[in-house]
Amino acid sequence: MTGRTNALDVIDLTAGYGRIEVLHSVSFSVPVGAVVALLGPNGAGKTTTLNCISGVLSPTSGHVHLNGHHVNGAAADKLARAGLCTIPEGRGIFPNLTVTENVSLFAFASQTSPKDIEERTFTQFPRLQERRSQLAGKLSGGEQQMLAMARALSSDPAMLLLDELSMGLAPKIVEDLYEIVADIGRQGISVLVVEQFARRALAVAQLGIVMVQGRITAVGEPADIYDELSAAYLGGAA
Amino acid sequence: MTNFVTFTVIGIVVGATYAIAASGLVLTYATSNVFNMAHGAVGMFMTFLYWEVSVNQGWPVWVALPFVLGIAAPAMGLLLERVMMRRLTQADVTISLVVTVGLLVALIGVAQTIWPPAGRNIEQFFNGDAVSFGIVRVSAHQFITMGVALAVAFGLYVLLNRTRIGTAMRAVVDNRELLALHGARPNLLSGLAWALGSSLAALAGILLAPQLTLDYTTLTFLVVSAYAAAMVGRLKSLPKTFVGAIVLGLLINYATWAYISLPKSVLTSDFGQVIYGVKNSLPTIFLLLVMLALPQEKLRIGRISGTKLPKLPSWPVALAWSAVFIVGTYLLTGQFGDANNSRFGQAMCLPLIMLSLVLLVGYGGDVSLMQLSFVGMGVLVAARGFTIPGTGIGFHPQVSVLSIVTAFLLTAMIGAIVAVPALRLRGLYIGLGTLALAAAIDRIVFNTKLLGFGNEGSTVNANRPGWLQSEQSFAMAVVVAFVVMGLMVLSIRRGKYGRILLATRDSQAACATLGFSTTITRVAVFAVSAGLAGVAGVFFAGEHISVSTYDVFFFKSLPLLLFATVFGVTSISGVLVGGLVYGLIGYAPTTVGNLASVVLLLGILLLGGNPNGLVGLIFEQARKVPLPWRRGGLPVEAEPYPTHNPARSALEAPVGTA
Ligand SMILES: Nc1ncnc2c1ncn2[C@@H]1O[C@H](COP(=O)(O)OP(=O)(O)OP(=O)(O)O)[C@@H](O)[C@H]1O
Ligand SMILES: [Mg+2]
Numbered sequence: 001m002t003g004r005t006n007a008l009d010v011i012d013l014t015a016g017y018g019r020i021e022v023l024h025s026v027s028f029s030v031p032v033g034a035v036v037a038l039l040g041p042n043g044a045g046k047t048t049t050l051n052c053i054s055g056v057l058s059p060t061s062g063h064v065h066l067n068g069h070h071v072n073g074a075a076a077d078k079l080a081r082a083g084l085c086t087i088p089e090g091r092g093i094f095p096n097l098t099v100t101e102n103v104s105l106f107a108f109a110s111q112t113s114p115k116d117i118e119e120r121t122f123t124q125f126p127r128l129q130e131r132r133s134q135l136a137g138k139l140s141g142g143e144q145q146m147l148a149m150a151r152a153l154s155s156d157p158a159m160l161l162l163d164e165l166s167m168g169l170a171p172k173i174v175e176d177l178y179e180i181v182a183d184i185g186r187q188g189i190s191v192l193v194v195e196q197f198a199r200r201a202l203a204v205a206q207l208g209i210v211m212v213q214g215r216i217t218a219v220g221e222p223a224d225i226y227d228e229l230s231a232a233y234l235g236g237a238a
Numbered sequence: 239m240t241n242f243v244t245f246t247v248i249g250i251v252v253g254a255t256y257a258i259a260a261s262g263l264v265l266t267y268a269t270s271n272v273f274n275m276a277h278g279a280v281g282m283f284m285t286f287l288y289w290e291v292s293v294n295q296g297w298p299v300w301v302a303l304p305f306v307l308g309i310a311a312p313a314m315g316l317l318l319e320r321v322m323m324r325r326l327t328q329a330d331v332t333i334s335l336v337v338t339v340g341l342l343v344a345l346i347g348v349a350q351t352i353w354p355p356a357g358r359n360i361e362q363f364f365n366g367d368a369v370s371f372g373i374v375r376v377s378a379h380q381f382i383t384m385g386v387a388l389a390v391a392f393g394l395y396v397l398l399n400r401t402r403i404g405t406a407m408r409a410v411v412d413n414r415e416l417l418a419l420h421g422a423r424p425n426l427l428s429g430l431a432w433a434l435g436s437s438l439a440a441l442a443g444i445l446l447a448p449q450l451t452l453d454y455t456t457l458t459f460l461v462v463s464a465y466a467a468a469m470v471g472r473l474k475s476l477p478k479t480f481v482g483a484i485v486l487g488l489l490i491n492y493a494t495w496a497y498i499s500l501p502k503s504v505l506t507s508d509f510g511q512v513i514y515g516v517k518n519s520l521p522t523i524f525l526l527l528v529m530l531a532l533p534q535e536k537l538r539i540g541r542i543s544g545t546k547l548p549k550l551p552s553w554p555v556a557l558a559w560s561a562v563f564i565v566g567t568y569l570l571t572g573q574f575g576d577a578n579n580s581r582f583g584q585a586m587c588l589p590l591i592m593l594s595l596v597l598l599v600g601y602g603g604d605v606s607l608m609q610l611s612f613v614g615m616g617v618l619v620a621a622r623g624f625t626i627p628g629t630g631i632g633f634h635p636q637v638s639v640l641s642i643v644t645a646f647l648l649t650a651m652i653g654a655i656v657a658v659p660a661l662r663l664r665g666l667y668i669g670l671g672t673l674a675l676a677a678a679i680d681r682i683v684f685n686t687k688l689l690g691f692g693n694e695g696s697t698v699n700a701n702r703p704g705w706l707q708s709e710q711s712f713a714m715a716v717v718v719a720f721v722v723m724g725l726m727v728l729s730i731r732r733g734k735y736g737r738i739l740l741a742t743r744d745s746q747a748a749c750a751t752l753g754f755s756t757t758i759t760r761v762a763v764f765a766v767s768a769g770l771a772g773v774a775g776v777f778f779a780g781e782h783i784s785v786s787t788y789d790v791f792f793f794k795s796l797p798l799l800l801f802a803t804v805f806g807v808t809s810i811s812g813v814l815v816g817g818l819v820y821g822l823i824g825y826a827p828t829t830v831g832n833l834a835s836v837v838l839l840l841g842i843l844l845l846g847g848n849p850n851g852l853v854g855l856i857f858e859q860a861r862k863v864p865l866p867w868r869r870g871g872l873p874v875e876a877e878p879y880p881t882h883n884p885a886r887s888a889l890e891a892p893v894g895t896a
Contacts, residue, residue: 054419056415056418056419075418076415076418076419077417077418077419077420077421077422077423077424078421080418080419080420080421081421085419085420086419088415088416088419092413092416092419093413093416094408094409094412094413094416094417095412096408096411096412097405097408097409097412101405101409104402104405105402105405105406105409105420105422106420106421106422114402151420155420155421
């Protein structure tokens with residue numbers, strides 16, 4: 001590979017469930033330290049793409065490179081230990097563990113001690129501190145998503161995959177959450193965020209990718225892909 | 239006073255062993271979502287192994303104990319997790335129940351093969367040396383038991399709540415995939431939990447064994463007490479589980495105390511037998527009460543089991559096969575001698591009994607581990623007759639239309655009574671509840687002279703009607719009964735009622751929102767299924783003529799369900815084959831019979847829990863074979879409901895809208 005390696009390269013990725021092919025030769029890259037938004041209508045294959053990257057699903061063909069390393073077929077837990085952190089669709093929390101347990105559970109992956117991690121997390125998310133000994137399943141939707149992010153950050157990832165951050169949340173909370181995403185990007189962590197509601201995600205992203213029916217239809221600066229996006233959502237052929 | 243203290247001490251000691259067993263159960267359930275019915279069987283197996291190395295091979299205790307608890311038991315737990323439990327974490331409870339029941343049966347089979355029945359004893363630790371405390375003597379073994387229980391309680395509490403690996407173990411159940419996405423190894427964690435769980439089962443077995451003779455089923459079912467204790471903690475809370483275990487231990491021992499203080503005249507009377515049965519059923523009664531006291535399980539929304547049921551035969555096909563089957567068996571039994579006809583007839587009784595499972599398990603998606611209890615009641619109706627006291631109205635003890643109808647009504651009624659509380663539960667709990675009830679019925683009803691057969695092992699006799707005296711004619715009567723009842727089951731399935739049943743099975747919540755009362759449906763199914771089992775009991779009595787309590791021993795309901803499931807509990811043909819195989823294995827050499835269960839277990843694993851079973855699988859494959867009269871020869875897949883199919887909707891859309 002020439003020049004700087006990307007944090008993530010997806011090359012000619014094809015994948016599906018059973019006999020149904022969902023992704024058709026998908027290629028894109030996430031530069032190191034960038035926030036990239038992967039956008040598209042329901043059923044486009046966004047979650048499937050993330051599953052292939054995180055090792056939950058093995059692609060039928062194509063390659064996934066993380067930091068220039070070929071990682072197809074690696075197990076999810078191994079990729080996670082190598083610094084890839086995923087917050088899956090729906091709330092990525094353990095409902096029957098307390099907030100503190102949720103946060104400190106993965107401390108073993110990092111160099112920091114559990115105490116420091118809790119300290120750091122609770123300064124960043126004061127809301128969670130108030131509810132530290134509550135079961136995570138009893139938090140509100142927004143708080144749960146916040147907890148998922150907090151936990152993701154506690155493991156000091158090199159790259160973060162976020163799926164449908166805004167699902168079912170009030171605009172104000174989504175606003176807050178994207179503030180945090182922007183923050184994460186500024187810390188030098190590469191982020192790939194999947195969203196259906198594009199505007200919010202594009203506001204913090206440096207690059208947008210549009211996916212329709214398992215194909216990438218546009219890649220570009222946020223300002224440049226709005227046209228393509230509205231075409232994708234309205235269902236017309238662009 | 240001395241008595242009180244003595245029984246209290248023993249009660250706490252017994253409770254402590256229950257607590258150890260129960261905590262192993264909670265641990266494995268909490269980390270893998272699989273309730274291990276075979277938990278006690280694992281303990282039993284390991285206790286036999288301990289006997290083997292410490293008594294038979296003469297290893298010293300300090301070698302034998304670490305070997306069993308530290309190597310053999312964890313290895314078994316790891317193996318079970320690897321080949322079996324891991325596939326069950328997402329499975330329907332019914333399936334995981336059947337698979338672990340299969341494991342239970344298989345472990346007993348293997349144990350019987352390696353260690354054929356014989357009197358075996360395990361010594362207490364320190365040869366039963368005892369220390370006196372004023373009025374009571376506490377043996378070293380009892381001290382050790384209590385100490386070990388405390389250590390287990392403390393150790394597990396610290397492990398699960400204070401260590402990261404313990405927290406991660408709890409997280410496994412919450413979301414296995416998420417845990418992997420964060421870099422933990424879920425398989426390693428649940429493997430560890432199962433290793434620890436088996437060690438605890440082994441520990442409980444070894445501590446309990448000196449008080450009993452070493453026996454396959456006693457040790458296996460001693461865990462009913464552990465289930466009861468675990469249920470107090472709702473299968474989650476370890477502290478509550480420990481409290482439950484101690485309370486149960488005390489309860490049992492105070493009851494024993496009360497029992498032995500009864501006047502001798504009561505003890506030896508017929509009624510005394512019933513009291514004895516009640517006393518021995520205390521753990522199961524406790525289990526039932528605890529389960530009923532639990533708040534009603536919430537309907538699970540959006541859980542769709544999505545099992546494809548096998549294609550139903552059309553009426554002409556079903557009738558044709560019925561005729562072929564009757565004529566075929568008639569010709570065949572004409573060639574057999576009396577001995578073989580009797581064997582065949584006895585084997586045919588099993589498919590007859592299993593028909594009741596097709597309705598309940600196959601179509602209804604519920605579980606019952608007490609089907610043989612209903613059979614036993616049917617046997618009693620046929621063998622004891624029925625008269626309304628003082629009126630002379632009733633009938634002689636004989637197989638007759640009257641006894642069949644009575645057996646149906648009686649068992650259906652009892653089935654309904656049982657179902658009303660039991661069906662507040664679902665899946666796991668109803669399996670446990672029916673098993674507990676079956677054990678209680680065995681002791682309180684069947685093993686008493688007043689209500690049942692008499693002492694354990696006693697027999698009752700039934701008469702055949704004059705025109706069905708010969709072995710061939712009665713065997714044919716069983717065959718005809720199977721066909722008639724099979725067609726009845728089929729017609730239930732085909733009717734409106736059958737569709738409601740399937741809908742209930744697939745999603746209770748959805749049905750409830752559509753306004754069906756799922757409870758009434760399920761109670762009705764349970765009652766009819768019990769009634770069918772009762773009728774089967776009448777034929778069972780007529781075929782065997784002499785039936786003993788062992789023939790309807792509650793434990794035998796487990797292989798019954800197992801064979802039905804492996805061969806296909808969703809179809810009549812499945813239970814016909816399964817029942818016959820089960821029946822005929824009874825005539826094979828003991829070792830073959832014992833090991834058949836292992837083969838069965840492998841069968842279940844290979845089927846991946848597909849309830850249509852082997853027979854269903856064969857039919858499915860056979861349907862794909864292009865035959866000349868089958869146009870196109872394309873595989874036809876049974877779809878119980880129209881499912882949304884985007885491709886099809888696109889094709890069916892009016893032209894021009896695309
Ligand atoms: N487990 C699965 N089994 C079979 N098909 C699946 C499965 N998961 C997704 N699909 C199908 O794959 C296609 C893409 O799904 P995917 O979840 O990747 O979409 P998405 O872009 O994430 O949509 P959304 O915005 O609604 O989350 C859909 O048509 C879906 O029906
Ligand atoms: Mg998605």
